[in-house]
Amino acid sequence: MNTIQKKVLTLTTVVVLIMMTIWIALTYYNRQTQVQYNAILQRYLILNEVNVASQHLITDLNNYLSMPSSTNLEKISLGKENLRSSELEIWQLGHQENEFELVNYINLMGSLIETIDRAISLHTQQDSEAASREFNDAARIANYISDTTLALVDKELKTYDAFYRSIIEQSAELNQLGIWLLLFLTFSLIVVMYTLSRSITRPINQLTEAANALSRGEFDSEVQVDSKDELAFLAKTFNRMRLNINNLISEIQMKAQLEKELQENKLLLQESQFRSLQSQINPHFLFNTLNTISKKAYLEGAAQTSDLLVNIAGLLRYNLKRLNRSVTLYEEVTVLKQYIDIQKNRFTDRFQFNEEIDDTALSIPIPALTLQPIIENAVIHAIEPQEDGGMIAFRVKDQQDIVLIEIEDDGPGMSDQKAKQLLEGLIVPKEGHSTGIGFTNVIKRLRIFYGRDDLVNIESEIGQGTKISLLIPKQRGMASGGEAADC
Known part of the structure; x- marks a missing residue:
């Protein structure tokens, strides 16, 4: 018979399923929002990487023109490769709102690379003045790239402004939904738990009242339990116990009498053992005897024997006390x-x-x-x-x-x-x-x-x-x- 167990397991299963459903729904919603948010953030990061790469190229070109070396030239080549690799990612950012700006942005990137190449070539030909002019042109192009980057980021913010506002609104709505769900689940659990506990505690209270009556010697009151679970079986068992209680009381009284007699015999045995111990040698007498023998040995010139007896007496006293x-x-x-x-x-x-x-x-x-x-x-x-x-x-x-x-x-x-x-x-x-x-x-x-x-x-x-x-x-x-x- 496992009715109460089934009730508890059913309630637990329902609660777990509801919580899992809510968790899965919230997780799915958060994941979708996060994916969209990451995609938009990636657009900003790509534009920023192009801007940073262009500024680094200008810095590397200036270092090269000031101090030509293979290391500085290698840095410029690496910066140009990074700028070219960003070109395909820039094309993927295009939409109707920023198509013109992106074409101009990519052209500026190409112009910057070409201007840097010309500056390096002129510097290699020992034409420092022309190389300086090309450097100034490259710096202006890099500034244009920075300005265009800011314009693109501003246009991206305006384009996705509605999306950001929708995320905020959805978050507020989700918080409200969570609060209402929590209140609903709390109320439902209170009702269900009250009903379940009532179905268990009411028969228990009836059994408690019957037990109190039985303790007062009222052996004629029968326990009535209306439930159809383990407590009904417990009530039937209680009624059978009530019918045999008088016989059990008589048996307990007999056992108690026997226990009392055994206890009295035990006390007599302990008293006998105590008297037997009293008949043994008193430890203090033994200590005094050893000390007396020690002093006598010392007076007779046996100092080593005296010391040995003192040690034995002290050791015996310590061990016993x-x-x-x-x-x-x-x-x-x-x-x-x-x-x-x-x-x-x-x-x-x-x-x-x-x-x-x-x-x-x-x-x-x-x-x-x-x-x-x-x-x-x-x-x-x-x-x-x-x-x-x-x-x-x-x-x-x-x-x-x-x-x-x-x-x-x-x-x-x-x-x-x-x-x-x-x-x-x-x-x-x-x-x-x-x-x-x-x-x-x-x-x-x-x-x-x-x-x-x-x-x-x-x-x-x-x-x-x-x-x-x-x-x-x-x-x-x-x-x-x-x-x-x-x-």
């Missing part, structure tokens, strides 16, 4: 140095760590536990498997709108396909992170925090190591605003 907060890059770098000290104590000379940090870039916000999981991943893949250990480079650079963080190792590297899958979250790195936060999780938290996807880049080749670049924007995007994005 900062996971759901944003921190500054300075805090991340500080705890990262504690982690590096722990790993250096673990691997001794096998672990080389080079850092290059721009202190001016450490004030930007960043999700907590962003750097440590990446460094851990590098330790697991580039340091642990190698008998001689390896090197990890850590760089922080300030680059205009972003802070570039690079973590590079000399490990076994990976293929481009694997790097791409790692960025897309299709490969989960090997377990072994003390924080329990994998590389994929770091990428997701960064994208949520900054509201962007172009934050992480992996450059790696098999056997050539891996470089991970974090492009941290100095200004967070709108999608990451608020505490909800602190990850």
Whole structure:
């Protein structure tokens, strides 16, 4: 059943056809007017070209007589060719009103060319005085050509004056016709759209009233819709729904009771889990214990062990208390140095760590536990498997709108396909992170925090190591605003 769809499609088709018809008619009229206008304008341009060519010939002849050269002579020859080529176009401009003027115009063009030829010939024969007289004659002829050009243009304007006025009148009439057509189409569309919308909204209003009655518990009122489209089918469906509403209400009540019981059980389960957590070791107790052991080790002369315990306590406190907060890059770098000290104590000379940090870039916000999981991943893949250990480079650079963080190792590297899958979250790195936060999780938290996807880049080749670049924007995007994005 598609009655409403047919109505809308029919209305759209009619409107499109009317608009296309008007557009085609206007386009055809404008094209005809433009063709006629261009033809008249071309006549003026031809006359102007002859006038300009004659003036250039006089200028070139004067240059030649003053300074004879092959270049000046070649310019004169080219000007005469242009003047001769315009002669046929001038003949095509003729009509009853300007026939005499055109014959005189063409004769003047020929006389000008002949006079120029005589002047050149006399100058070649070293008769400068005669050549000068011929030049003066050529200048007078060129002036006659200019005067005749103005007369022809004036006659053309008078001849086509009626055409210009008709164009103006037709344009005004076309504007009036366009206004009336617009008003007619607007009025017609308003009437048609009102009729169409009325045929749709009236049954909808009836269904709305029936729904309101049903919401008040009046299950006996039947919906009456007179239309013969999809809304009539909807009304019949509504009536069938009304007949079964009591059974549905009873069923919903039963489900609600069951849901309530399930919710109560869930709350009991959560309370049980909470009590189980309470029975675990208090993190503060663990921190205090580590600090106590550190101080005891220091008093006993084991300074290195004391420092190691302090780093472990600080790292544990940071991991547990900062996971759901944003921190500054300075805090991340500080705890990262504690982690590096722990790993250096673990691997001794096998672990080389080079850092290059721009202190001016450490004030930007960043999700907590962003750097440590990446460094851990590098330790697991580039340091642990190698008998001689390896090197990890850590760089922080300030680059205009972003802070570039690079973590590079000399490990076994990976293929481009694997790097791409790692960025897309299709490969989960090997377990072994003390924080329990994998590389994929770091990428997701960064994208949520900054509201962007172009934050992480992996450059790696098999056997050539891996470089991970974090492009941290100095200004967070709108999608990451608020505490909800602190990850």
